[in-house]
Amino acid sequence: MQAAEQVLLRTKGLTRRFGGLVAVSDLDLEIRPREILGLIGPNGAGKSTTFNLISGFYKPSAGTLFVFGENCTGKSPLAISRMGLVRTFQHGSLMSSMSVRDNILLGTIHGVSGAARRRERTEETAAMLGLTPHLDNMAGTLPHGLQRLVSIGIAFAARPRLLCLDEPLTGLNQTEVADTLTVLERIRDEFACSILLVEHNMKAVMKVCDRIVVLHHGQHLASGTPAEIRNDRKVVEAYLGHRHDS
Amino acid sequence: MDNLRLPYWALCTALALAVTFVVRDPYLASIVNLISIAALVAVSLRFVMLIGELNFATAAFMGLGAYAAGAATTILHWPFALALVFGGVVAAAISIVFGYITLRTRGPYFLLIGFAFTEAVRILYSKSMALGGTSGMVGIFPPVGFDAWMPSLIMAVAAVLIFALYVLERSDFGKILTAIRDNENVARTVGLNILLCKVACFAIASFAAGIAGGLHAFANNVISPGDFSFLVAAFALAYVKVGGEDNIVGPLVGTILLVTLGSFALGLGGQEHIFYGAAIILAVLLLPDGITGLARRGYQRLAARKGH
Numbered sequence: 377m378q379a380a381e382q383v384l385l386r387t388k389g390l391t392r393r394f395g396g397l398v399a400v401s402d403l404d405l406e407i408r409p410r411e412i413l414g415l416i417g418p419n420g421a422g423k424s425t426t427f428n429l430i431s432g433f434y435k436p437s438a439g440t441l442f443v444f445g446e447n448c449t450g451k452s453p454l455a456i457s458r459m460g461l462v463r464t465f466q467h468g469s470l471m472s473s474m475s476v477r478d479n480i481l482l483g484t485i486h487g488v489s490g491a492a493r494r495r496e497r498t499e500e501t502a503a504m505l506g507l508t509p510h511l512d513n514m515a516g517t518l519p520h521g522l523q524r525l526v527s528i529g530i531a532f533a534a535r536p537r538l539l540c541l542d543e544p545l546t547g548l549n550q551t552e553v554a555d556t557l558t559v560l561e562r563i564r565d566e567f568a569c570s571i572l573l574v575e576h577n578m579k580a581v582m583k584v585c586d587r588i589v590v591l592h593h594g595q596h597l598a599s600g601t602p603a604e605i606r607n608d609r610k611v612v613e614a615y616l617g618h619r620h621d622s
Numbered sequence: 623m624d625n626l627r628l629p630y631w632a633l634c635t636a637l638a639l640a641v642t643f644v645v646r647d648p649y650l651a652s653i654v655n656l657i658s659i660a661a662l663v664a665v666s667l668r669f670v671m672l673i674g675e676l677n678f679a680t681a682a683f684m685g686l687g688a689y690a691a692g693a694a695t696t697i698l699h700w701p702f703a704l705a706l707v708f709g710g711v712v713a714a715a716i717s718i719v720f721g722y723i724t725l726r727t728r729g730p731y732f733l734l735i736g737f738a739f740t741e742a743v744r745i746l747y748s749k750s751m752a753l754g755g756t757s758g759m760v761g762i763f764p765p766v767g768f769d770a771w772m773p774s775l776i777m778a779v780a781a782v783l784i785f786a787l788y789v790l791e792r793s794d795f796g797k798i799l800t801a802i803r804d805n806e807n808v809a810r811t812v813g814l815n816i817l818l819c820k821v822a823c824f825a826i827a828s829f830a831a832g833i834a835g836g837l838h839a840f841a842n843n844v845i846s847p848g849d850f851s852f853l854v855a856a857f858a859l860a861y862v863k864v865g866g867e868d869n870i871v872g873p874l875v876g877t878i879l880l881v882t883l884g885s886f887a888l889g890l891g892g893q894e895h896i897f898y899g900a901a902i903i904l905a906v907l908l909l910p911d912g913i914t915g916l917a918r919r920g921y922q923r924l925a926a927r928k929g930h
Contacts, residue, residue, distance in 0.1 A: 431811065458813045465811075471804035478797050485794050486813030494794070527808075534812045 383408055383445075384538050384570050385430060385461070390439035392425050399425040401594045402439070407538060412564055412571045414581040414602075417591035418614070423574045424466070426591065427542055430572075431463040432456040444537065458486065462536035466543045469527035472516025476507055479515050479526050483533025501533045505559055521552040528556070532563060539563065540572040545580055553577065557584045582606065590614075624792045631788075635781045642773040651773045655841045657881045658773075658780040662834040663854065664861040664873035665784045669827040671867060672791060673820055674803030675728065678855040679720065679736035680831050682743045683713040685850025687832025688839040689753055692762045695839075697752075702765050706779075706836040713832025714825045721824035725817060740852045747847040758846025762839045776837045783830045788870050790826065799823050860898045864905040866912025875913050 385407040392400045400422040407413050415423050428434040430441060432453040440449045443461055457463075462483075470479050480501050484494040502508050505525045510518060515526050524544055531539055541560075545553050557580055563569050575581050581588065582602040590597040590605060592614045598605060605611055638658075645651050663684055670677035691709030694700040700708065724735045748756040764772060790796055798819050801809045810816050839845045857880075858873075865876025880901055887897050909916050 453810050454813070454815055457811050462813075463811050465807060468805065469808055471801045471808065473804050474797065474800055478800075481794065482797060482801050482809060482814070483812045485798065491794070530808060530812060 384443070385572075386442040387430065388440045388442075390426070390429055390441060391437050392422075392429055392434055393437045399594050400429060400591075403591075403594075403596055405430075405589060405596075407570050407572055408587075409570060410564055410568055411586040412560060412573055412584055414585035414588040415572060415574045415591065416576075416578070416581055416588060417597070420593075421591040422594035423591055424542065425594070427463065427540060427572075427574055430456075431461065431540060457534075460535075460537035461540065462531045462534050462538075463540040464527045464531050464542055464544065466546070469542075470515045470523060470530060472514070474515055475512055476502070476515050476518070476526055476529075477511040480507070480529045480533045483530040487534055497533060497535075501529050504562065505529045505532075506555065521548050524548060524552075525556065525559070528559065532569075535567065536569060538570050538572065540574075542574050543576060544573070545575055545577045553580055560584055626789060626792060631785055635778075635785075638777050638781060639774055642777045645773065652841075653881065653885045654773045655776050655837075656885070657878055658777045659834050659838050659841065660857065660861065660881055661874050661877040662780040662783055662837070663831055664858040664865075664877050665787055665870060666827040666830040666834065667855065667858040668862050668867055668870070668873050669787050669791070669830070670824055671862070672796065672799040672803060673823050675725075675820075676733045676859070677736055677824070677827065678733055678852055679717070679739045680827070680858060681850050681852055681854035682736070682740040683717055683828040683831040684835035684838070684854055685740075685743060685747070685845075685847075686716055687713040687835030688845045688850065689747060689759065689835075690832070691836030692759045692839045692845055693753065695762050696759060702768070702840070706833065706840070709836030709839070710829045710832040713835065714829035717828030718821060718825045721821040721828075722817070725820045725824060736855070737852050740850070740855065744847045744851055747850075754846070756847060758844055758849075759839075760844050762843050762845065764840045772841060776841055779833065779837060783833060784870070784874070787826070787830060791870065795819070795822075857898060860902045860905075862912075864901050864909075864912055866909075866914035866916075868911060869914055872912050872914040879913070 383406050385405070387403055387405040390400060390403040390405070391398065403426065415426065417423055425434065429436055432448070432451050432455065435450050440447060442448065443456060443459055446459070448456055471482070477498060480498045481494055484497045488494045488497050499508070502511055505528065507522065507525055507529060510522060515523065518526065528541065528544060545556060548556065560571055561584065564571060573581065573585060585602055587599065588602055588605045589599040590611050597614055598608045598611050600608070642654055645654055663680060667677055667680045687709035690712035691705045694705035694708045720739065724732060727735065747753050753759055768775065798809060798814055802816055802820060806816055835850070838849065861876035861880055862873045863876070864880060865874065866872030880898060883897050905912060
């Protein structure tokens with residue numbers, strides 16, 4: 377299929393119910409090559425559920441999920457991660473009792489054979505994230521900002537085709553946010569890897585994303601470029617509550 | 623693969639073997655055997671602790687190894703080495719099936735399943751007439767002429783297996799195991815098959831426990847169901863906790879100390895179990911990282927003072 381090759385991830389009518397609650401309803405989502413797609417929405421909008429659905433941690437109640445053109449509906453997290461879709465977790469996405477080196481190394485084990493090549497990939501990844509001086513520190517002892525980078529490092533060390541980050545900027549200061557955004561852009565530009573970004577930091581999302589999808593009450597509310605989203609009345613009403621006139 | 627500290631291993635193994643050559647008193651030799659076998663069991667228990675699980679089925683797999691080696695020797699008349707390896711293989715094979723089913727559970731559930739399995743298997747031996755029932759299996763002898771060398775042989779086999787488990791722990795496979803303990807989901811999201819790695823860890827540890835059981839059978843020539851109750855795993859846990867679980871040296875130190883103390887208590891006509899109980903309580907209260915943890919902290923403090 378021609379279309380399938382051009383789209384990394386496509387969901388059709390993706391739905392997930394928890395008892396009577398519909399967390400995600402009839403969601404159509406598309407992630408294209410070399411793009412950073414922001415997934416935003418107020419608390420309870422269904423962002424995390426969507427994340428868990430596309431990474432296989434939840435099975436959809438209805439709808440289909442295509443990853444890299446292959447029907448992955450109902451596939452396990454392991455199967456999906458092995459196809460090249462790697463995700464992080466909102467809370468504690470690293471091994472705190474292991475060194476930063478071993479943390480990042482873990483990401484290379486499945487995809488890279490040979491100790492020397494794994495070490496090389498580990499060091500290359502650490503260098504890109506600015507973690508080289510911390511390689512031999514225990515991950516759990518690092519400051520919060522660096523721990524967030526280690527989480528990205530583990531995932532990126534697997535060299536995914538699609539990297540899904542769950543609120544990677546939470547709790548970072550401005551410099552750290554700026555540095556992380558630069559890293560995300562480099563991952564997109566130098567490694568042709570697309571990124572799905574779930575994030576509450578609006579300024580950062582507007583700055584770094586190529587496209588944004590807005591969820592509200594589990595449903596697709598709007599999608600478009602940051603500029604389009606910023607000026608979308610539905611979004612402004614639902615998400616921000618009131619219009620800012622400057 | 624990290625630094626394997628080969629010189630230390632060579633030195634310690636040589637020292638341990640030297641002890642087995644020097645000791646000629648049969649009672650002391652039996653204590654040395656006890657230490658070698660218990661150390662192997664403790665290291666096997668700790669190997670599964672790498673994935674964060676407390677494996678009380680260790681005792682069952684030690685027993686399966688002992689009975690398999692015993693049956694191979696007394697019923698099938700297989701040669702010594704083959705019977706010993708057979709014990710390890712039987713334990714590993716059964717552990718793969720057992721682990722594949724039970725390693726989906728965690729924490730207290732896994733511990734309880736292991737505990738129940740150990741007791742069930744023990745009762746199975748005592749009901750089986752072919753295996754000697756409650757009175758056990760007799761006549762499990764090593765080849766004629768081996769008797770004098772048994773302590774050295776047992777020590778050597780235990781040392782090789784302990785070193786092998788150490789090498790695995792330091793390899794990338796070992797890092798996956800620690801990652802499973804720390805954060806299983808992260809390991810899963812980078813394409814690692816968690817259940818497979820857990821089962822592999824469990825089977826490797828059970829192979830070591832099975833060999834330990836075979837060594838026990840050949841060292842004592844007699845085995846009975848009571849040798850393989852959950853207490854074996856409880857003692858092994860005491861060795862690991864008292865010695866310290868951070869490092870493979872911990873269970874070795876714990877075993878040497880507690881087995882020696884326990885044997886001394888037996889000589890006094892006391893119950894060695896009291897020593898184990900007291901040692902666990904003291905270790906948990908006073909030495910959260912065990913004796914090796916205390917030694918490391920002391921060394922660090924010394925090094926810091928020198929630095930000034």
